[in-house]
Amino acid sequence: MKSSKNMANLQRPDRARMEGVCYTSVGIPVNSRLMERLEGEWDVDEEEEFKTIFLLISLEMVLCPTQSLRLACDLFPALTCAMNAASYNWCELVLNKLMESVASFARRFYSTGVAGGCGGCxxxxxxxxxxxxxxxxxxxxxxxxxxxxxxxxxxxxxxxxxxxxxxxxxxxxxxxxxxxxxxxxxxxxxxxxxxxx
Structure with a gap:
């Protein structure tokens, strides 16, 4: 897929390691380089790449933000929906991610008495x-x-x-x-x- 190949050239996770047979990633960083690419010039044949990068940034910065500037690994499959994004229920995804983040915050807070913030929209x-x-x-x-x-x-x-x-x-x-x-x-x-x- 052209979009995936170009995105891999734009941004690779900063840290990835092999643990046995499992590949672990810490997410796709959303940084100035990615933002500059989004704001740059686009050709007509780059529609899929544009929509994928736009969705990646929208998910990380507005819809499902994390405590770091990285798109959460469990949202990677959502990027495959970029070309047909209008036909998906993003509200349900946003609410589910918010509730997961709140539950995670509550677990940390109630177990230690302190928690460092909550992701989610x-x-x-x-x-x-x-x-x-x-x-x-x-x-x-x-x-x-x-x-x-x-x-x-x-x-x-x-x-x-x-x-x-x-x-x-x-x-x-x-x-x-x-x-x-x-x-x-x-x-x-x-x-x-x-x-x-």
Missing amino acids: TIFAVVFYLDKLDRFPVQWGEFPRIKVWNLNQISLATKEDRIACGGDYGVMGTMDVAYGENHPKEARDTDGPCRVN
């Missing part, structure tokens, strides 16, 4: 937290919700919810909101929630 968790804060909504009814939460909005909401001297969060509390319904803080003429059109 936390964008969903951040937007879900922000939308549930007991405050007036940011462009409620706009989907996907990630579109309305820019860095200024995120910064403002987190500052409002931060406990002054402890650094923890929880000043504002949360409220029960349901996507697809009117927000409880918005004015309405009815006695209960109704669907947003």
Whole structure:
């Protein structure tokens, strides 16, 4: 496959070793060289390579990030889907990887009392937290919700919810909101929630 051959020339795992008959890899590094290749010039016949590199970077940096700048080994098979990426359920993959990362974090934390971070796409968790804060909504009814939460909005909401001297969060509390319904803080003429059109 042309794409695999070209990708192997671009990036090889930094460390790989033979252990008996098993090959162990630490993942594909996502570094400036790979980013420069993605941002470079592409010919029409290089579509598969472009899509594969784009998917590799998207998986590592946004959808399924790890604690290092390397694509996790268990995601290598996903790179074979690059040409038909639109026909796959990436949401399920992202959620599964996030849940695996959270479970791994919890195991480390509860066994030692300390853990050094959690991989996985936390964008969903951040937007879900922000939308549930007991405050007036940011462009409620706009989907996907990630579109309305820019860095200024995120910064403002987190500052409002931060406990002054402890650094923890929880000043504002949360409220029960349901996507697809009117927000409880918005004015309405009815006695209960109704669907947003």
